Amino acid sequence: MEKVCFGIDIGGTAVKAGLFNTKGTLLNNWDFTTRKTGNGKDILKDVVDFINGKMKELKIEQDDVLGIGIGIPGPVRDNGDVLELANLGMGYFNIEEEMKSLTSLKVKAGNDANVAALGEYWMGGGKGYRNMVLATLGTGVGGGIVLNGTLLAGSNGAGGEIGHIFVNEEESSTCGCGKRGCLEQYASATGIVRVAKRVLDVTDEYSSMRSYGDLSAKAVFDCAKAGDKLALEAVEKACYYLGVAMAHIAQVIDPEVFVIGGGVSKAGEIITETTKKYYNEHVMPALKNKEFKLATLGNDAGIYGAAKLILA
Amino acid sequence: MEKVCFGIDIGGTAVKAGLFNTKGTLLNNWDFTTRKTGNGKDILKDVVDFINGKMKELKIEQDDVLGIGIGIPGPVRDNGDVLELANLGMGYFNIEEEMKSLTSLKVKAGNDANVAALGEYWMGGGKGYRNMVLATLGTGVGGGIVLNGTLLAGSNGAGGEIGHIFVNEEESSTCGCGKRGCLEQYASATGIVRVAKRVLDVTDEYSSMRSYGDLSAKAVFDCAKAGDKLALEAVEKACYYLGVAMAHIAQVIDPEVFVIGGGVSKAGEIITETTKKYYNEHVMPALKNKEFKLATLGNDAGIYGAAKLILA
Numbered sequence: 001m002e003k004v005c006f007g008i009d010i011g012g013t014a015v016k017a018g019l020f021n022t023k024g025t026l027l028n029n030w031d032f033t034t035r036k037t038g039n040g041k042d043i044l045k046d047v048v049d050f051i052n053g054k055m056k057e058l059k060i061e062q063d064d065v066l067g068i069g070i071g072i073p074g075p076v077r078d079n080g081d082v083l084e085l086a087n088l089g090m091g092y093f094n095i096e097e098e099m100k101s102l103t104s105l106k107v108k109a110g111n112d113a114n115v116a117a118l119g120e121y122w123m124g125g126g127k128g129y130r131n132m133v134l135a136t137l138g139t140g141v142g143g144g145i146v147l148n149g150t151l152l153a154g155s156n157g158a159g160g161e162i163g164h165i166f167v168n169e170e171e172s173s174t175c176g177c178g179k180r181g182c183l184e185q186y187a188s189a190t191g192i193v194r195v196a197k198r199v200l201d202v203t204d205e206y207s208s209m210r211s212y213g214d215l216s217a218k219a220v221f222d223c224a225k226a227g228d229k230l231a232l233e234a235v236e237k238a239c240y241y242l243g244v245a246m247a248h249i250a251q252v253i254d255p256e257v258f259v260i261g262g263g264v265s266k267a268g269e270i271i272t273e274t275t276k277k278y279y280n281e282h283v284m285p286a287l288k289n290k291e292f293k294l295a296t297l298g299n300d301a302g303i304y305g306a307a308k309l310i311l312a
Numbered sequence: 313m314e315k316v317c318f319g320i321d322i323g324g325t326a327v328k329a330g331l332f333n334t335k336g337t338l339l340n341n342w343d344f345t346t347r348k349t350g351n352g353k354d355i356l357k358d359v360v361d362f363i364n365g366k367m368k369e370l371k372i373e374q375d376d377v378l379g380i381g382i383g384i385p386g387p388v389r390d391n392g393d394v395l396e397l398a399n400l401g402m403g404y405f406n407i408e409e410e411m412k413s414l415t416s417l418k419v420k421a422g423n424d425a426n427v428a429a430l431g432e433y434w435m436g437g438g439k440g441y442r443n444m445v446l447a448t449l450g451t452g453v454g455g456g457i458v459l460n461g462t463l464l465a466g467s468n469g470a471g472g473e474i475g476h477i478f479v480n481e482e483e484s485s486t487c488g489c490g491k492r493g494c495l496e497q498y499a500s501a502t503g504i505v506r507v508a509k510r511v512l513d514v515t516d517e518y519s520s521m522r523s524y525g526d527l528s529a530k531a532v533f534d535c536a537k538a539g540d541k542l543a544l545e546a547v548e549k550a551c552y553y554l555g556v557a558m559a560h561i562a563q564v565i566d567p568e569v570f571v572i573g574g575g576v577s578k579a580g581e582i583i584t585e586t587t588k589k590y591y592n593e594h595v596m597p598a599l600k601n602k603e604f605k606l607a608t609l610g611n612d613a614g615i616y617g618a619a620k621l622i623l624a
Contacts, residue, residue, distance in 0.1 A: 075598060083598075131467040145564065147464065154566025155443040156598065164596040165563045166556060169481075177596040244478060248560040251477045252457070254466020284476040284489040286387065286468065 005066040005310040006051055007119075009112060009302030010034065010043060012073060017050060018303030019058075022066070022311060024123050028058070029303060040082075041098065048102045067106030068099060069306035071115030075157030080109050083157070108309040112302055114151050114160055116261070117144020119305030124297040125259035133255045134295065135162060135242070137264035137271075140176070141184040141191070144305075145253060150312075152253075163188070165245040186241040189217040189264050196220045196234035205230060221267035235274060242271075243278025250279070250287045261295025268294065317378040317622040318363055319431075321424060321614030322346060322355060324385060329362060330615030331370075334378070334623060336435050340370075341615060352394075353410065360414045379418030380411060381618035383427030387469030392421050395469070420621040424614055426463050426472055428573070429456020431617030436609040437571035445567045446607065447474060447554070449576035449583075452488070453496040453503070456617075457565060462624075464565075475500070477557040498553040501529040501576050508532045508546035517542060533579035547586060554583075555590025562591070562599045573607025580606065 002021050009016040011034060018029040032050060035042045051068065054060070072095065075083050080096030099107040110118070117126075117134035126132035130149055136142040141163030145152040152159040168181035173194075175182040185191050193215050200207060207230035208223045209215055223231035246258055258279075260271055272292040280288050297304055314333055321328040323346060330341040344362060347354045363380065366372070384407065387395050392408030411419040422430070429438075429446035438444035442461055448454040453475030457464040464471040480493035485506075487494040497503050505527050512519060519542035520535045521527055535543035558570055570591075572583055584604040592600050609616055 147459070152459065152565060155568040156566055158562075158566040158596070158598045159564070161563050161566070161596060161599070165560055166594045179594065179596065182596075248477055249564050250470075251473050252471070252561050252564045253464060254468055254470040254473070256467045282478045282491065284470070284473060284491065284494075286470045287473070 001061065001064045003064055003066050004060060005307050006068045007303035007305070007307030007310075008047055008068060008070045009115070009306055010047070010070060010072045011112070015043065015047060015050075016299070016303050017047075017054075018300065018307060019054070020304075020307040020311075024304070024307070024311070026300065026304070028054075029300070030054075041093070044095070044099055044102065048099065051103065062104070065105055067108065067310035068103065069115070069309035070095065070099065070107065070109040071112040071302045071306045072109060073112045076109050076111050076153070077157050078153050080107075082109070106310060110151060110153065110305070110309055111144075111157055111160075113142030114144040114153060115305035115309065116142075116301035117146055117160065117305065118151050118308045119297055119301035119303070120259050120261060120295050121146040121149075121305075122308045123304050124301060125261070125293040125295045126257055129256045129291075131253070131255040132257050132259060133160075133162075133246070133249055133253070134259045134261055135187075135246070136262035136295075137187055137189070137260065138262035139189060141188045142262070145249075145255070147253060162245060162249060165248055167241045167244050183241055183245045186238050187245075187264070192217040192220055192234065192238045192264065195237050196231065199230050199234045199237070203230070207231060217264050218267070221270060225270060235270060239271060239274035240278045243275045244282050246275065246279045247282035247287075250283050250290060254287060255290065257291040257293055259293050259295050261297075261301060265294055313373065313376045315376055315378050316372060317619050318380045319615035319617070319619030319622075320359055320380060320382045321427070321618055322359070322382060322384045323424070327355070327359060327362075328611070328615050329359075329366075330612065330619060331366070332616075332619040332623075336616070336619070336623070338612070338616070341612070342366075353405070356407070356411055356414065360411070363415065374416070377417055379420065379622035380415065381427070381621035382407065382411070382419065382421040383424040383614045383618045384421060385424045388421050388423050388465070389469050390465050392419075394421070418622060422463060422465065422617070422621055423456075423469055425454030426456040426465060427617035427621065428454075428613035429458055429472065429617065430463050430620045431609055431613035431615070432571050432573060432607050433458040433461075433617075434620045435616050436613060437573070437605040437607045438569055441568045441603075443565070443567040444569050444571060445472075445474075445558070445561055445565075446571045446573055447499075447558070448574035448607075449499055449501065449572065450574035451501060453500045454574070457561075457567070459565060459567075474557060474561060477560055479553045479556050495553055495557045498550050499557075499576070504529040504532055504546065504550045504576065507549050508543065511542050511546045511549070515542070519543060529576050530579070533582060537582060547582060551583060551586035552590045555587045556594050558587065558591045559594035559599075562595050562602060566599060567602065569603040569605055571605050571607050573609075573613060577606055
């Protein structure tokens with residue numbers, strides 16, 4: 001039978017699982033609820049049980065499985081060490097060794113945002129490039145960096161933590177990380193709403209955004225696309241900070257392409273175009289006019305990237 | 313005979329050359345004047361003639377030379393392509409192929425700041441670490457990044473161009489690169505003097521810095537170390553920007569150590585300590601308290617790193 005591998009994306013509420021062949025074709029995918037008991041190890045047992053069940057059901061031999069790639073929502077060292085993950089109830093342990101002892105299969109783990117970047121690099125918006133940055137604009141802002149085809153994990157798994165790049169000296173509110181003025185405070189879904197509310201608060205000017213009882217990032221972009229002046233101002237502000245952060249990244253690693261993903265990226269080219277404008281204003285000439293693209297794999301980026309950890 | 317290699321550092325005024333054994337011991341070193349004629353190729357001929365002469369003089373057989381590593385003051389792609397280097401009168405060509413055809417030896421080239429980083433990583437302030445950032449504070453601010461023991465060149469050789477990280481929205485003067493608010497405008501030798509003059513200009517307060525006809529970065533640091541209030545203010549400002557830029561770098565690549573080199577770093581621990589303070593204020597908790605060290609190889613970092621390009 002053809003060789004296959006599993007790509008697993010462990011999230012705070014659900015686990016996504018994908019079965020891939022070596023060409024990167026997604027043969028099948030599933031999801032199930034994340035169990036947060038047992039110091040984080042119950043979820044690993046669930047993953048193993050699930051994989052064993054699917055192997056039996058689909059008549060996949062152990063010898064045909066090249067391995068299991070896993071993305072988890074926290075820092076992972078290159079050797080598989082997971083630091084404490086409070087939101088999954090996980091303590092400190094080595095996820096690769098733990099899973100390997102349960103399955104006798106090759107196991108490779110990475111941070112979920114980094115793994116998603118590897119997925120977009122392999123089969124998504126970054127396909128065809130060797131050096132790529134993924135910015136995931138969702139509830140927070142995550143990121144992942146691929147250099148010469150390899151994930152940049154960093155010395156403690158915190159490489160690509162671009163959501164906490166400091167971009168605003170004037171900020172008075174505190175970010176979830178404890179600092180002030182992080183990119184995430186402006187370019188996440190909640191960040192964009194925050195920026196828009198600040199724009200609305202300082203004026204009595206008409207804006208279609210005022211008709212929303214519960215303003216969302218999507219609403220801000222919809223209003224901006226319809227020409228609403230204050231919504232456009234909010235989008236410009238959020239993309240200014242995103243462009244500045246990407247300029248910082250480029251001065252450090254000189255990538256070929258920036259890929260923008262996450263729920264917020266559904267707004268489309270208004271984000272890539274506006275961000276690119278401010279990016280170009282803040283990099284040295286040799287770094288201007290990099291490619292800016294939208295992610296294409298959506299919520300499947302994680303399982304693709306997890307599989308690629310094994311197929312790399 | 314023991315195997316050796318040459319490390320060459322081509323600068324705007326002088327070429328430095330070192331002969332190394334495989335353990336990284338500097339056996340001999342020399343320098344000669346940079347010739348800027350012939351579209352940059354005359355200097356390569358000079359280097360080759362010099363190496364041939366030294367091989368003859370020291371009775372080194374061709375078979376015992378593992379290769380020639382070269383650092384040049386401009387962007388170099390991973391394949392050896394050199395883009396135009398106006399200050400050396402160089403056009404576009406492949407330096408590795410050119411040198412190889414002249415010597416029949418293995419040749420590997422890199423950007424001088426990156427190569428210096430590799431030198432400090434190998435035998436200097438970054439020895440013992442796998443992930444290192446070198447910030448070179450000289451006439452300008454250069455940088456180089458080593459990740460997992462390998463130089464980060466970037467997609468067009470502009471990786472580690474940290475001197476042009478944007479750090480100040482309020483700046484009115486233009487940097488050499490054409491932008492405003494680059495790190496180099498505050499943390500280079502001239503940048504520090506500029507910061508100090510701005511501090512002096514807005515007050516009539518006494519400062520020992522006022523007694524210098526031609527204020528230098530060294531003088532600013534000397535006055536600061538002697539307790540001069542305005543000099544200390546200038547040092548805090550310069551190191552604030554350096555700390556912020558290093559925070560940006562850490563959020564992108566999560567290194568283990570920052571090494572500070574270049575002429576300005578002779579001021580010593582006042583720089584590393586002050587920079588580290590502002591660094592810690594601007595990174596997420598997981599990235600706090602990285603190591604900050606002074607470079608130790610001085611002007612020899614380039615020849616060490618060039619040799620390491622061959623021995624890697």
